Amino acid sequence: MQDDVLLVHGGSPLEGEVRVKGAKNLVPKAMVAALLGEAPSRLRNVPEISDVRIVKGLLQLHGVAVREGEEPGELLMDPTQVEQANVADIDAHAGSSRIPILFCGPLLHRLGRAFIPDLGGCMIGDRPIDFHLSVLREFGAVITKRPEGLYIEAPNGLKGTKVSLPFPSVGATEQVLLAAVRAEGTTELSNAAVEPEIIDLICVLQKMGAIISVTTDRVIRITGVSKLVGYDHRALPDRLEAASWACAALATHGDIYVRGARQLDMMTFLNVFRQVGGAFSIEDEGIRFWHPGGPLNAIALETDVHPGFQTDWQQPLVVALTQATGLSIVHETVYERRLGFTSALNQMGATIQLYSECLGGTPCRFGQRNFQHSAVISGPAKLHATDLDIPDLRAGFSYLIAALAAEGTSRVTGIDLIERGYEDFQAKLEALGARVELPMRVAESVA
Ligand code: EPU
Numbered sequence: 001m002q003d004d005v006l007l008v009h010g011g012s013p014l015e016g017e018v019r020v021k022g023a024k025n026l027v028p029k030a031m032v033a034a035l036l037g038e039a040p041s042r043l044r045n046v047p048e049i050s051d052v053r054i055v056k057g058l059l060q061l062h063g064v065a066v067r068e069g070e071e072p073g074e075l076l077m078d079p080t081q082v083e084q085a086n087v088a089d090i091d092a093h094a095g096s097s098r099i100p101i102l103f104c105g106p107l108l109h110r111l112g113r114a115f116i117p118d119l120g121g122c123m124i125g126d127r128p129i130d131f132h133l134s135v136l137r138e139f140g141a142v143i144t145k146r147p148e149g150l151y152i153e154a155p156n157g158l159k160g161t162k163v164s165l166p167f168p169s170v171g172a173t174e175q176v177l178l179a180a181v182r183a184e185g186t187t188e189l190s191n192a193a194v195e196p197e198i199i200d201l202i203c204v205l206q207k208m209g210a211i212i213s214v215t216t217d218r219v220i221r222i223t224g225v226s227k228l229v230g231y232d233h234r235a236l237p238d239r240l241e242a243a244s245w246a247c248a249a250l251a252t253h254g255d256i257y258v259r260g261a262r263q264l265d266m267m268t269f270l271n272v273f274r275q276v277g278g279a280f281s282i283e284d285e286g287i288r289f290w291h292p293g294g295p296l297n298a299i300a301l302e303t304d305v306h307p308g309f310q311t312d313w314q315q316p317l318v319v320a321l322t323q324a325t326g327l328s329i330v331h332e333t334v335y336e337r338r339l340g341f342t343s344a345l346n347q348m349g350a351t352i353q354l355y356s357e358c359l360g361g362t363p364c365r366f367g368q369r370n371f372q373h374s375a376v377i378s379g380p381a382k383l384h385a386t387d388l389d390i391p392d393l394r395a396g397f398s399y400l401i402a403a404l405a406a407e408g409t410s411r412v413t414g415i416d417l418i419e420r421g422y423e424d425f426q427a428k429l430e431a432l433g434a435r436v437e438l439p440m441r442v443a444e445s446v447a
Pocket of ligand 1: 170
C-alpha cells in the first residue's frame with residue numbers, strides 16, 4: 001500500500017510544541033463502561049486513534065448511539081437501546097484490538113450473553129487471556145470456546161467474588177471492575193494493577209454510581225449496585241505518548257513542550273529521564289523536555305507494573321539510550337518479547353546485545369525460559385538511515401525517533417500500527433520541524 005510508507009529524513013532536532021489528548025489505555029475502556037449505564041455518557045479529550053474507532057464501531061453494533069459532541073474530542077454515547085450484535089459483524093470490526101474482551105461484563109449485565117472474537121493487539125509477547133476467563137468464571141460466567149471466538153453466558157447473573165491475580169494485569173483488573181460494579185454482592189480483587197488509567201476508569205465508574213475502594217496493598221473492593229447512570233468525564237492525558245515525545249526530544253538533541261502532559265502520572269519516567277541527562281520543566285499546562293547539551297548518561301533500568309517504570313516507555317527510551325555514553329542495561333519484566341525491535345536499531349548502527357537472563361533484581365516471569373528480555377546497550381552510537389518495518393505500536397514510534405536521529409533518509413513501512421495510539425503523528429512531527437513525507441507526496445513534488 002503506497003500510503004503505508006513514510007520517508008523520514010533524519011539529522012535535525014525536533015523543536016516546538018505538541019499536544020497530547022486522552023490516554024489510549026483509558027479512553028476505549030471508558031467507552032466500554034458507558035454500556036453499563038442506563039443513561040447517556042459524555043467522554044471528553046478523546047483522541048482520533050484506531051482503537052477508539054474500533055470500540056466506537058463495536059458499541060454501535062450493540063445498539064449504542066455514538067456521536068461527536070460540540071467540543072472537539074467529545075463523544076456522546078447513548079446505551080439505552082442496547083441489543084445483541086451479529087457474530088460475523090463483531091468479528092469483522094474487532095480485528096486489530098484487544099479491547100473486545102472487556103465487553104464481557106457489560107454485555108453479560110445488559111444482555112445476559114456476549115461473543116468475543118479472536119483478539120488482536122501488538123505482538124510483544126504471547127498475551128494470553130487466561131486471567132480474564134478465570135475471573136469471569138469466578139463471577140459465574142459460562143464460557144464456550146469455538147473456532148470463531150468465545151461465547152459467554154451468565155445464566156444466573158454475575159455474583160461478586162474474591163479473586164487474586166497471578167500478576168497485576170491491567171486488562172484483567174479492568175475485566176473485574178467492569179464485571180463487579182453491577183454484580184450481586186461484593187468483590188475483592190487482590191494483586192490488582194493500579195496504573196493511572198485504571199484509577200481513571202474507577203473515577204468514571206464512581207461517577208456512574210459504583211462503589212469502589214482502592215487500598216495501598218493492590219487490593220480493590222467493589223460493592224455491586226443494581227443500577228448505574230451515565231457519566232461526564234474528561235479522560236486523563238496520555239502519559240505514554242508524552243514520554244514518547246520526551247524521548248524524541250532527547251534522541252534528536254531537541255526541545256519539545258508537551259501540552260497536556262501531567263507530572264503526577266509521569267514521576268517515575270521523569271526521574272529516569274533526569275538520570276539519563278535529559279532536562280525538563282513542569283509547567284501549568286504541560287511539560288517541556290529538552291536535551292541540555294553534553295553527553296547523556298548510561299543507566300540500569302527495569303520495567304515494572306505501576307508505580308514502576310512502565311513497559312510502554314521502554315522502547316522509545318532505548319532509542320535515546322543508544323546516544324548515552326557507556327553501557328546501559330534494560331530488564332523488561334512485563335512482556336517477554338518487547339526487545340525484538342532492537343535488531344533494526346543495530347542495523348542503523350546501534351550496539352545492543354540481548355540476553356535471556358534477568359539482568360536485574362525485579363521478580364520476573366521470563367528468566368530461564370529462553371526469552372530475550374534483557375538488553376545491554378553500548379553508546380553513544382552514530383545512527384544511519386535504513387529501511388524499517390514496524391512490528392508494533394511503541395516500536396513503531398521508536399523507529400521514527402531513531403530515523404529522525406539518524407543521518408540520511410529512512411523508509412518506514414507499517415505506519416498504520418502507529419495510528420493505533422498516536423493521534424495525527426505526522427502532522428505533529430511536521431509541526432516540530434521533522435522532515436517526513438509519504439512517497440506519494442514526494443512523487444507529486446517531483447512532477
Ligand atoms: N497476562 C497473562 N494472562 C492474561 C492477561 C495478561 O498472562 O490473561 C500477562 C501478559 O501476557 C503480560 C502481562 O500479563 O505479560 C501484563 O499484561 P496486561 O494484562 O497488564 O496488559 P494488557 O491489559 O493486555 C495494557 C495496555 C498495554 C500495556 C499493558 C501494561 C491496553 C489496551 N493495553 O495491556 O499497552 O503495555 O497494559 O501496562 O490498555 C501499548 O500501549 O503499547 C500497550 C501494549
